[in-house]
Amino acid sequence: MTDHGSGRGPLHIAAAIDLPGTYESGPYAELALLAERGALDFVTLGDSFARPGPDALAVAARIAPATGRVGLVPTVTTTHTEPFHVQAAVATLDWVSRGRAGWTLDVSATEAEARLFGRRGAAPPEELWREAGEVADVAALLWDSWEDDTEIRDVASGRFIDRDKLHHVDFEGRTFSVRGPSIVPRPPQGHPVRVVDATAPPAREAAARHADVALVRVASVRQADAARAELRGLAARSGRDPDVLRVFAALDVDLGAASAPPSRATGEGRCPPPRAPPTGAAPSTWPT
Amino acid sequence: MSEKTAGHAGQGTGKQIHLAAHFPGVNSTTVWSDPRSRSHIDFSSFEHLARTAERGLFDFFFLAEGLRLREHKGRIHDLDVVGRPESLTVLAALAAVTERLGLAATVSATFNEPFELARRFATLDHLSAGRAAWNVVTTSDAFTGENFRRGGYLDRADRYTRAAEFLAAARQLWDSWTPPDRPRPFAHHGEHFAIEGEFTVPRSPQGHPVVIQAGDSPEGREFAASAADVIFTRHGTPEAGRAFYADVKGRLATYGRTPDDLKIMPGVTYVLGDTAAEAQEKAAEIRRAQVSPQNAILALEQVWGVDLSSYDPDGPLPDIDPDPGSELAQGRVKIGDPLAVAAKWRALSEAKGLSIRQTVIETTARQTFIGTPRSVAEELVEAVRADAADGFILIPHLTPGGLDDFVEKVVPLLQERGAYRTEYEGATLRSHLGLREPVWKG
Numbered sequence: 001m002t003d004h005g006s007g008r009g010p011l012h013i014a015a016a017i018d019l020p021g022t023y024e025s026g027p028y029a030e031l032a033l034l035a036e037r038g039a040l041d042f043v044t045l046g047d048s049f050a051r052p053g054p055d056a057l058a059v060a061a062r063i064a065p066a067t068g069r070v071g072l073v074p075t076v077t078t079t080h081t082e083p084f085h086v087q088a089a090v091a092t093l094d095w096v097s098r099g100r101a102g103w104t105l106d107v108s109a110t111e112a113e114a115r116l117f118g119r120r121g122a123a124p125p126e127e128l129w130r131e132a133g134e135v136a137d138v139a140a141l142l143w144d145s146w147e148d149d150t151e152i153r154d155v156a157s158g159r160f161i162d163r164d165k166l167h168h169v170d171f172e173g174r175t176f177s178v179r180g181p182s183i184v185p186r187p188p189q190g191h192p193v194r195v196v197d198a199t200a201p202p203a204r205e206a207a208a209r210h211a212d213v214a215l216v217r218v219a220s221v222r223q224a225d226a227a228r229a230e231l232r233g234l235a236a237r238s239g240r241d242p243d244v245l246r247v248f249a250a251l252d253v254d255l256g257a258a259s260a261p262p263s264r265a266t267g268e269g270r271c272p273p274p275r276a277p278p279t280g281a282a283p284s285t286w287p288t
Numbered sequence: 289m290s291e292k293t294a295g296h297a298g299q300g301t302g303k304q305i306h307l308a309a310h311f312p313g314v315n316s317t318t319v320w321s322d323p324r325s326r327s328h329i330d331f332s333s334f335e336h337l338a339r340t341a342e343r344g345l346f347d348f349f350f351l352a353e354g355l356r357l358r359e360h361k362g363r364i365h366d367l368d369v370v371g372r373p374e375s376l377t378v379l380a381a382l383a384a385v386t387e388r389l390g391l392a393a394t395v396s397a398t399f400n401e402p403f404e405l406a407r408r409f410a411t412l413d414h415l416s417a418g419r420a421a422w423n424v425v426t427t428s429d430a431f432t433g434e435n436f437r438r439g440g441y442l443d444r445a446d447r448y449t450r451a452a453e454f455l456a457a458a459r460q461l462w463d464s465w466t467p468p469d470r471p472r473p474f475a476h477h478g479e480h481f482a483i484e485g486e487f488t489v490p491r492s493p494q495g496h497p498v499v500i501q502a503g504d505s506p507e508g509r510e511f512a513a514s515a516a517d518v519i520f521t522r523h524g525t526p527e528a529g530r531a532f533y534a535d536v537k538g539r540l541a542t543y544g545r546t547p548d549d550l551k552i553m554p555g556v557t558y559v560l561g562d563t564a565a566e567a568q569e570k571a572a573e574i575r576r577a578q579v580s581p582q583n584a585i586l587a588l589e590q591v592w593g594v595d596l597s598s599y600d601p602d603g604p605l606p607d608i609d610p611d612p613g614s615e616l617a618q619g620r621v622k623i624g625d626p627l628a629v630a631a632k633w634r635a636l637s638e639a640k641g642l643s644i645r646q647t648v649i650e651t652t653a654r655q656t657f658i659g660t661p662r663s664v665a666e667e668l669v670e671a672v673r674a675d676a677a678d679g680f681i682l683i684p685h686l687t688p689g690g691l692d693d694f695v696e697k698v699v700p701l702l703q704e705r706g707a708y709r710t711e712y713e714g715a716t717l718r719s720h721l722g723l724r725e726p727v728w729k730g
């Protein structure tokens with residue numbers, strides 16, 4: 001890291017490429033390609049069971065072959081989805097994108113979402129974020145449940161793998177347990193990037209403990225600095241090196257095209273994103 | 289046939305063959321020791337096989353599922369390919385590198401919830417412009433359940449009632465929007481699910497993704513007859529195929545369905561050679577690679593249910609009896625009655641003087657079609673014309689080049705015989721399969 005004690009390196013920029021009402025892949029791929037041409041770190045795709053829209057991780061996988069460098073970061077909620085499925089899908093996104101996957105953890109806090117599943121009632125956000133943290137923990141354990149050189153193809157002994165390099169995880173959380181190992185070999189990045197929108201207070205603790213990138217929606221540079229200081233403090237208190245946590249400020253970017261709705265870009269740096277990322281036509285709803 | 293079905297007019301008069309490609313990987317037919325064998329995980333392997341299948345004008349590309357790594361004698365099974373990426377995510381990416389090929393994922397109805405899975409399949413159908421298929425399987429073992437919140441709670445007897453209700457709920461969700469773009473509330477209250485709200489995805493290009501079923505019990509066949517578009521079956525030989533075909537097609541009328549509404553596609557293996565003798569030789573060599581000495585003992589232990597590691601794979605079968613209650617092998621589809629299987633294996637070994645390894649090769653690894661491209665093409669056409677199948681799910685033994693020779697050499701011969709399409713006529717998987725569009729039940 002090009003860090004000088006403050007965790008700050010060069011400016012990082014990401015862009016939300018949400019397209020409400022769009023279910024085919026073409027427009028998403030175009031925006032991701034624009035972002036890639038602008039050398040952005042990653043694009044995000046929001047997701048929620050509570051409003052219309054396609055499965056964001058599938059959209060990210062669908063546009064992976066058309067892009068080559070830009071990171072692909074869909075939202076994946078942890079409240080109603082099996083943790084084992086969450087980690088397998090994110091690991092697979094990392095495989096099909098050859099190491100460009102991340103996921104934005106989120107929770108489903110409403111009663112309406114709970115009724116879509118009919119398995120558990122709504123719960124307070126603090127509780128759901130604690131569970132989301134456990135899902136992040138078990139995902140990391142499952143990604144590490146295959147050592148990188150597990151596959152040996154040893155014809156003499158007839159063994160495809162060295163099973164001593166595969167590990168049960170035996171995770172016991174408050175609301176779920178997972179035996180492991182994962183069914184998916186360790187993804188190319190080892191751990192796909194974990195992103196948390198830390199704007200809402202109940203998400204901050206999880207962001208500080210588990211995120212590689214925390215996003216905060218702010219109106220000013222001063223607010224961004226304050227949020228960053230708070231998150232770094234929380235990270236330090238949870239025993240993490242605060243410099244491993246990157247904080248991105250989310251801002252609406254109006255590129256001046258009179259008819260285009262403002263685009264939302266997120267970036268990390270002393271200034272808010274000074275240059276508009278070249279996602280000028282991107283109408284964006286992240287993160288609503 | 290209704291107007292919506294893609295006919296095969298102009299492409300020959302006889303019954304047309306449907307073909308699908310099964311990605312090799314976690315099963316005992318995959319030969320990983322061959323120097324040509326590549327990764328079973330890298331996207332490039334999936335892309336290669338899918339592009340080959342599309343070049344061969346196949347109906348669909350098929351991925352199996354296993355939600356827990358298999359274990360044997362309490363340890364992770366290490367003799368076959370282990371591990372695979374998650375199917376729906378791989379298929380979404382494959383939609384970007386193919387244009388017409390159907391994309392089928394096996395996904396358990398036990399360890400998923402209708403709202404979420406219906407949404408994932410509807411999304412895939414949109415992202416692929418109408419090419420999604422779901423192979424509904426019904427895992428019920430507690431062993432797999434240890435990876436899930438839900439645990440292994442499902443009784444074997446309940447597995448199909450849950451699957452049937454799951455699918456009915458999914459169809460309700462797929463139909464829940466008012467075309468083209470207005471969500472409407474749904475509510476489903478049944479024995480297994482009590483759910484309500486609004487679905488997040490409009491009705492998808494196929495209406496409903498194609499539904500495949502792969503269970504063999506009477507309950508499984510009944511479920512397929514009532515609700516599936518395709519059956520993936522093990523009954524690949526002409527005699528077993530005809531019996532299975534007649535049985536399942538005979539169950540359709542009860543549900544107001546016609547024989548054309550359900551396609552029967554056995555999973556089959558094949559070996560090609562320039563001459564019949566060369567094909568036989570290659571086939572024998574592949575079987576030896578599939579059944580290593582270690583694999584032979586393991587196959588035997590799966591039947592016997594006891595540790596047989598002290599036996600010589602090149603020696604005779606054990607004279608002790610199997611333990612039918614054994615849990616030695618976990619995470620596999622169970623074989624039939626172990627005592628009967630053991631008796632059959634013993635009889636064969638005695639009659640032909642076969643060793644353990646030879647017996648396992650003989651009973652488990654014989655390829656379905658072996659011969660020259662011409663003879664294999666003829667057998668495929670004959671099996672379909674004789675109502676032993678509507679088509680085949682080809683299971684190659686090599687990743688990812690295992691279908692190259694079939695597409696290059698056999699497909700043109702099927703076309704020559706007027707038994708196979710010379711181009712895709714429709715854009716959706718339903719149209720490839722000649723299936724009706726589901727009626728919208730708004």
Ligand SMILES: Cc1cc2nc3c(=O)[nH]c(=O)nc-3n(C[C@H](O)[C@H](O)[C@H](O)COP(=O)(O)O)c2cc1C
Pocket residue numbers: 351352353354394396424425426427428502503504505506507508509520521522555621
């Ligand atoms: C040809 C075939 C393929 C199957 N593939 C899978 C699979 O990929 N994953 C899985 O979990 N189960 C698979 N199954 C298992 C079935 O879903 C089902 O659980 C099993 O056959 C027991 O049901 P039955 O008693 O009706 O046969 C397969 C079964 C058959 C016959």
